[in-house]
Amino acid sequence: MTTKLRTPAQIRMNAILKRLHDGGSVAVADLVKEFEVSDMTVRRDLAELEREGLLERVHGGARRRTSGPLKVNDDIELDFDARLARNSVAKRLIAADAAELLSGFRSVAIDVGSTCLFAAEALACRGGQRHIFTNSLRVATALGALGTETYLPEGRTRPGELSITGPSAIESFAKLHFEVAVIGVSGMSDQGFYDFSIEDSELKKLYLERSEHRVFLCDSSKFRRLSTIRVAALSDATVLITDAPPPSDLASALAGAGVEIRVAEEP
Structure with a gap:
């Protein structure tokens, strides 16, 4: 049986940022399915990106920042x-x-x-x-x-x-x-x-x-x-x-x- 390697965290987060740039929001459920990782893993990625000021988390996912830039x-x-x-x-x-x-x-x-x-x-x-x-x-x-x-x-x-x-x-x-x-x-x-x-x-x-x-x-x-x-x-x-x-x-x-x-x- 072949084990599929998980997508590295940085590549996942870059992909999330690209989706936000193109569409404005992402859903946790969609990211879990796409990356084949756990709900917890996706939420950690979103939390990290929010700490860096690159997105805002909302119920069930995240969106591009709507408030002023965080530095x-x-x-x-x-x-x-x-x-x-x-x-x-x-x-x-x-x-x-x-x-x-x-x-x-x-x-x-x-x-x-x-x-x-x-x-x-x-x-x-x-x-x-x-x-x-x-x-x-x-x-x-x-x-x-x-x-x-x-x-x-x-x-x-x-x-x-x-x-x-x-x-x-x-x-x-x-x-x-x-x-x-x-x-x-x-x-x-x-x-x-x-x-x-x-x-x-x-x-x-x-x-x-x-x-x-x-x-x-x-x-x-x-x-x-x-x-x-x-x-x-x-x-x-x-x-x-x-x-x-x-x-x-x-x-x-x-x-x-x-x-x-x-x-x-x-x-």
Whole structure:
């Protein structure tokens, strides 16, 4: 007898958000039947999405938020390994879409962070001759192992993240010009994109200033989440790649800022 694997929680929740985006409401009974999971599992998914401010639960199901947007303030950054494992399915979908978009560029700046690391690996696996500039030792190591020409700045290493930061790092890259920058964030709201690290944010801002195209990678768990530093306004982004349609207030703000939204999906 073959046991059917359950749909991972993140994929289920992304599917729920897409249905809310398309139809406005979902029913617990329909989700139980579709995903072949228990009533309790679906209700836990809905409770998690409600805590993140992405929906409102109602009797028998959920609907898109009708009240003002909820913004969650984060003040503790998880360690890198924990972030690497968190929402990894969604992040790899985003990374694959980013690699497809970036494959036509020759000069690419890649930021720090777990989703950026996945994107760098996916881009390298596509082959092609390009110059990669990054302040992430993790990205540089992964790309070096895959045979991609990679440039690092001078500077000090930030423990944990293994990013190169400081005035020397900024000076190393300040005179360069990039065709495209790939930026990771810890959260976004209608006011912009956010990150935890003051040091890493300085390099993010430099990449944005020195790039023609600016691609932000943000999985849907980070919608309406704020943290220490506002890295950029929404209008600073050329493209946002995510794994589920943003809620209506964010979608409207992004459209008003002229940002192209790409929703990465399983092939």
